[in-house]
Amino acid sequence: MDYFADLNAKQREAVEATAGPVLIVAGAGAGKTKTLTSRIINLVRQGIAPNQILAVTFTNKAAKEMRERVMDALRKIDKFSGYGPGLPFIGTFHSLGVLIIKENAHEAGVTAHFTILDQGDSVSMAREAMNSLGVDPKKYDPKRIRGIISKQKGEGISVSEFREGESSTIGKIIGSVWRKYEELKSKENSLDFDDLLLRSMGLLEKNPEIRQKYQERFKYLHIDEYQDTNEVQYKMAKLLCSPEKNICVVGDGDQNIYSWRGANLKNILNFEKEYPEATVVFLEENYRSSKNIITASNAIIKKNIHRKDKNLFTKKGEGEKISLVECYDEVEEASAIGERIEELIMNGVDQKEIAVLYRANFQSRVIEEEMLSRNLPYTVLGVRFFERKEVKDLLSYLRAARSPESLSDIKRIINVPARGVGKATLVKIFSGMTLELPASMQAKVANFYKILEAIKEYAETNSPSATVKFAIQKSGLEESLKNSTDEDQERLENLAELVTLSTKYDELEDGLSRLLEDAALASDQDALLIEEGKKKESAVKLMTVHAAKGLEFDYVFVSGMEQDLFPHSKAAEAPSEEEREEERRLFYVAMTRARKKLYLSFASLRTIYGSRQINTPSEFLYDIPEEVLERESTNRTKIIHI
16 A cells, blocks of 8 residues: 555655755645655655654644654554664754753753743743842833843853843843843753753754764754744754755745744745755645635735745635625724624534634724624633733723722732832832832832822813823833834734723713723623633634634634734834735735635724724735635725725
8 A cells, every 4th residue: 555645746755855955845734744744654664763753843732743643654554663763753942952951961051850941930030130130120021131031042142142242231231130040040950941942052063972963863854844943943953964964844934924033034045055955845735725715825925025936726626705895994894704703603614613813912802892792702812802911001000090099900000110119118008108118219109199190180081082092101101112022012002902992982971980890891701701612612713813823714804904004014114125025924824724715804994092094905905816806895885996
């Protein structure tokens, strides 16, 4: 029996190309996991000892799936035990790092029983380092400092290199905290996730004997999702590659959407320059999506310049046309999405096969509201709108301004943004002993209560939406989140969405009270419906496009297809064309999540930060061939031809 009979010609070519460097450019839905699994099995059948095969990917989920497929296939091989000792190593980059460090613990500067810090432990240790240096964690966020350190490590930069290159005040503070952080980890015989990669790379780079040992052990390397590798992961793969250069990398530059995490698109684009003798195989047959979806996806991605040209095709039927729905505003867009989801479910579609995608987290709020009103079970991948930290913080400011005796709200926000108010100070404030505090601290506390009083006075003569906007500015939240990380930009967008939501209460009597009440009730009702959805084990998925990568659904809605939303306005500010093209890659990923039907929607008006703005349709929509589109109108719009 031909074990590989169900492979297509290109998959078989990739499976049979076992000698030397191989680049497999695997388009969306082209069966790359199946191809990788078959390649590993083929190597074993050719007589390669299983324990000489290494396969590395990014997530535990992907590694588990590949491991299960390989083990299932190996069991079917007659007399498997005769093919050599051990099993292939199939795991994440981090698990490979653990292996290398444990086997070379002394050289790595730890014992073999070192502790691995998770993200929470790592932030706690960064805070401890700050405290020991007298750096106020209320003034400098330990999580943010830890994030900066992590990004530097991902680029292969050491603490000494960082300290040498930094002259700014904040740079010097981070450098000092980083050095102390490393000392604390060393004292506790612990490593963080970044160390697992950086230390193992260092061992391979600086110790020829160690490098040779692993090159001889792992004769055949497989690196999955190669387009997502950062500098350290790229170097690890290169160092592990033996003189025979039996390295097989699999990926798709068109699905590189994580540059903000350090993923370097050049790693896959330059593979042939590094290995001129490489065999290159394109997997272009898509087994997931209908022909209309593939046609549209190809048209979108071909506009990018920084890519390897390929053309997905499918033997599936044409399928349904892509629905393009123009809506009056975001409320009507949510209603249109909810109506179509309700119709799909009534026609027997399983709820778990429906997904609603959006570019920015703040968009989920109005869609969640619509799902609740229609009593449709749903789950949000990520944090639900009213549970997001910045939203809860702002609601606490509004409640505390109206009720300064609300100690839980005061406790939550007195140090948000950081004001240097600690637990001991809080105890004295709550005990009525504020006058016993040092004069400088009394001034800080007094200033905080002045902010609350200002918000209260403003609310007495202004609308709820204006009050929310005022609170964002007066509290210092806006200033603290401005001109910072992508994560902070997203938080600011969520606060702006709360302003937008508040406009619904502007005409109501005591609208601010109604807003606060409804926000609390929405959280409770939301949690209830989510639990019901879990019990049914079937619910519509709501998520950002980033969160959808690697997933697939029969029916996919992509909302907010407007210029400056998708593509996001920040794309225009990106320093390079390659980075600006990431928005188009992100849309390509969104489209290729759909198997049967794709819905695209946009709003002519969208309320941002409480103000109505007129939107133009996304530039991406102009690139979709007219013959695969069907235009739909809603009650308040007419179809416009874009």
